[in-house]
Amino acid sequence: MAFKPEKPYAPLEAIELPLLREKGIHLWLKREDLSHPFISGNKWRKLKYHLLAAQEQEKSLLVTYGGAYSNHVLATAAAGARYGFKTHALVRGESVSNFMLSLCKTFGMQLQFVSREEYKHKEILFEKYFGSNPMAFEIPEGGAGFAGELGVAELIEDLDTSMEHLQLFTSVGTGASFRGLLRGVLQHKLNWKVHGIVVLKGAEAMEDEMLDFEKARWQLHHRFHGGGYAKTNAELLGFINKFASQTGILLDQVYEAKMLLGLLTLIEEDSFEPGQNIVALHNGGLLGLSGLFG
Numbered sequence: 001m002a003f004k005p006e007k008p009y010a011p012l013e014a015i016e017l018p019l020l021r022e023k024g025i026h027l028w029l030k031r032e033d034l035s036h037p038f039i040s041g042n043k044w045r046k047l048k049y050h051l052l053a054a055q056e057q058e059k060s061l062l063v064t065y066g067g068a069y070s071n072h073v074l075a076t077a078a079a080g081a082r083y084g085f086k087t088h089a090l091v092r093g094e095s096v097s098n099f100m101l102s103l104c105k106t107f108g109m110q111l112q113f114v115s116r117e118e119y120k121h122k123e124i125l126f127e128k129y130f131g132s133n134p135m136a137f138e139i140p141e142g143g144a145g146f147a148g149e150l151g152v153a154e155l156i157e158d159l160d161t162s163m164e165h166l167q168l169f170t171s172v173g174t175g176a177s178f179r180g181l182l183r184g185v186l187q188h189k190l191n192w193k194v195h196g197i198v199v200l201k202g203a204e205a206m207e208d209e210m211l212d213f214e215k216a217r218w219q220l221h222h223r224f225h226g227g228g229y230a231k232t233n234a235e236l237l238g239f240i241n242k243f244a245s246q247t248g249i250l251l252d253q254v255y256e257a258k259m260l261l262g263l264l265t266l267i268e269e270d271s272f273e274p275g276q277n278i279v280a281l282h283n284g285g286l287l288g289l290s291g292l293f294g
C-alpha cells in the first residue's frame with residue numbers, strides 16, 4: 001500500500017488538577033499519543049518525510065537503529081508493514097528479548113544486535129551491511145534529521161496560532177522534536193516559547209545545537225532527568241500513578257512522565273503568571289511501560 005500520509009488524530013485535551021486551579025494556569029495536553037498505537041506520537045510525525053523520501057526514491061527496505069526499548073524501532077516496524085516496506089533494525093547491545101522487540105518481529109522486522117562499540121559508528125555499520133544493497137534506505141536513530149523535524153513542525157498548524165505568548169512543552173531525547181517545534185514556531189512568526197525537558201543527564205552541550213534559533217523562543221531544562229536516561233525513582237513512579245488516577249492519562253517513565261513532572265514543578269515554583277496558557281505534547285511511548293512492569 002502506498003504511503004499517503006493523512007493528518008493524525010491528536011486532539012488537545014484540557015487538564016484539570018488542583019495545582020493548576022490554585023495557580024490559575026491553563027494546561028492542555030496535545031494527545032499525539034492517540035494518533036496510532038504503535039507508530040506513536042512524535043515517531044509518526046518524524047517518520048512522515050523519511051517515508052515519503054524512501055517511496056520517492058523507490059526504496060523497498062527501511063534500515064534504522066535503536067535500543068532494545070526503542071519506540072522509533074517499533075514505529076518503523078509497524079509503518080513498514082502498513083505501507084509496504086521491508087524493515088531491518090540494528091539494535092544496540094547483546095541479544096535480548098522483550099515485548100517491544102517481539103512486536104517488531106510480529107510486524108516482520110529483521111532484528112540484528114550489534115555491540116555497543118559498533119553501534120557508535122552507524123555509518124560504518126550501514127556501509128558494511130547495506131552498502132551494496134540498492135533497495136536500502138537509511139532512517140537515522142529516532143527518526144531524527146531535517147526530514148524528522150519538518151514533520152514535527154507541521155504540528156503547529158493544529159494549534160490556534162492566534163494565541164499570544166503560548167508556552168509549548170516537549171520532552172527531549174535526540175532533540176529532533178524540540179527543534180521541529182521551534183522551526184514551526186519561527187516559520188509562523190509566533191511570539192511563543194518552546195520548552196524542552198531534557199531526559200538525558202549531562203546533556204548541557206545540546207544548547208550549542210540550538211544556537212541558530214532565536215534565543216527568546218526556546219529554553220531547555222536540564223534538572224528533570226531524574227537520574228539519567230531511562231532511570232526511574234520512587235517519586236517518578238508515584239507521579240505516574242497519581243497522574244493516571246487523576247486524569248485517566250498514562251505517561252511513560254522514560255520521557256513523558258519526566259516532562260510533566262518537570263512542567264508541574266515549574267508551575268509550583270511560580271515560573272508562570274496566572275492566566276498563562278500552556279500546551280504540552282504527549283509524545284506517546286506507552287509500550288515502554290512494559291519495561292517497568294516486566
Ligand SMILES: *Cc1c(COP(=O)(O)O)cnc(C)c1O
Nearest residue numbers: 071173174175177255283284285
Ligand atoms: C522518542 C521519544 C521522545 C524523544 O523525542 P526526540 O525527538 O528524540 O527528542 C520523547 N517522548 C517519547 C514518548 C518518545 O518516544
